[in-house]
Amino acid sequence: MGKILVHVGSQGGEAKRSSLEVLSHVSRKIAGSDDVVVACVFDVNPGRLEQTIGEYGADDILMYMDPAYESHLNGVLAAGLEDAIRATAPSLVVFASSESVKDILGAIAVNTGAAVLPDVVSFSAGSGFVEAVRPVMAAKSLARVRAEGELIFVSVRSGSVEAIKNPKNPGTTTFEAPIKPADLKQQLKEIIKAADETVDLSEARVVVAAGRGVKDEVGKRLVEELAGLFGGGIGASRAVVETDLFPATAQIGQTGKVVSPDLYFALGISGAIQHVAGMSNSRMIVAINKDADAPIFEYADYGIVGDLYTVVPLLIEEIKRHK
Ligand SMILES: Cc1cc2nc3c(=O)[nH]c(=O)nc-3n(C[C@H](O)[C@H](O)[C@H](O)COP(=O)(O)OP(=O)(O)OC[C@H]3O[C@@H](n4cnc5c(N)ncnc54)[C@H](O)[C@@H]3O)c2cc1C
Structure with a gap:
């Protein structure tokens, strides 16, 4: 498979648990092969990201650190991901199926010509294909699905795979956001948080x-x-x-x-x-x-x-x- 890019969602320099599950799963799956796991992360400050991402098995990290990511605008994240895909040339990109990933997955797939398997609970990848299982009809049934192509995106439902530490010493490259919020047609005016939403x-x-x-x-x-x-x-x-x-x-x-x-x-x-x-x-x-x-x-x-x-x-x- 060569390179596998894993998107690590984060907030305030802390990686999301759902992303660490995905990273750890991919890292364990490719153990013993020549494949390489590259993690990409988009945040304002690095916080503990480099250390945590290394602990969960990335071989390389692309750190997009820029105040632009404070806005949580999908367009800024999508442009960053497309940049990371260009820089890595992976055959497979794996995401945790978060709300923001759901919003942008289709758009970046169209822009990069990728095949997409969204919101799966398990998957296995081979040369040029991925097979997966995903809940359908409000999770009443499971469907077995397959994608073929030179570039395939898979997003994984949180809780489907385990986050187990698999420490490595990744190399890290830092980038700025390729586009800024001002380049977008929409603006974030305010984040309205429910007063009692203290836990994500x-x-x-x-x-x-x-x-x-x-x-x-x-x-x-x-x-x-x-x-x-x-x-x-x-x-x-x-x-x-x-x-x-x-x-x-x-x-x-x-x-x-x-x-x-x-x-x-x-x-x-x-x-x-x-x-x-x-x-x-x-x-x-x-x-x-x-x-x-x-x-x-x-x-x-x-x-x-x-x-x-x-x-x-x-x-x-x-x-x-x-x-
Ligand atoms: C298109 C569509 C989308 C929907 N999306 C969602 C969704 O995202 N999320 C969602 O939740 N629903 C959704 N619904 C609504 C869903 O169909 C149900 O109506 C809803 O989930 C019922 O909520 P409930 O179980 O709280 O209420 P009820 O079905 O009314 O059940 C209340 C339960 O509480 C029990 N109960 C009552 N008093 C007590 C007590 N004192 N102690 C112990 N037990 C008690 C009763 O025995 C009963 O089982 C959607 C519906 C549609 C059509």
Whole structure:
């Protein structure tokens, strides 16, 4: 395969967990071959990026360090990625399937003539082809897909592969952004952050998600307290977002965020397929629902049939005792 380029998403000099999963997976897959993994990263300051990316198995790093990346504008990132592709001439480019990657993948594929396999949960690559498995129809089914070409893009759902350290001593080259925000036709005016979005949901190791069974401020405080015990993120079903108890940014599912934590609590969530599409990749699912026939129990590793207003306080008490 020759060179494989891995895009490492980052913020504030810290690499995203989903990208380290992808980097580590690719690095382990090519072990013992002549193939080379080149990581490219786009941020304002290097922070700990060089060290972390080396720990997870990159042979080379292209560091695009520029104030232009503070804006999180897709056009600036897309131009940087195209520059990295030109500089590396890879046969395969692998991304974590983040929101910004979803936005630009099609555009850079058209500009570079690449074939694309988006949002896969597993893949294997050979000379001139990639075969992958990807969830389709709101994750109801899996499809086996194949791409052929001299340049292939694959984006991988977070939580699909493991981030295991595989330390190397990569060489690093630093670049400026090839285009600046002023060169673009759109401008970023303001980033409006939900006041309670303290943990990045798509990167969180623990997510406590509320459904319509969480009916009031008392229930909301239980969700917050349980999440706080783990330093976890707070998610929500669309039904409870529509009651205005939780912000739209917390919505998980087909039309919300896709999460893949180690531990997912579903509190008062029925398990509609549109919700499950956003959380089925969680490593362990704990469901609390008063309806024993709720579909969420089909996906749960542990299920508690009961009123969440009774069960969650007991759970919180028990977790506190073991802390
Ligand atoms: C095109 C489309 C896209 C959609 N996208 C999304 C999406 O991205 N995300 C999403 O979540 N939904 C989405 N939906 C909506 C989805 O179909 C469901 O309506 C929604 O997920 C239901 O949310 P819920 O489970 O919280 O509510 P409900 O289905 O009403 O379930 C509430 C559950 O809480 C339980 N319960 C009630 N009180 C208690 C209590 N005191 N203790 C314990 N359990 C209790 C009930 O038994 C029930 O199972 C979409 C729908 C469409 C058509």
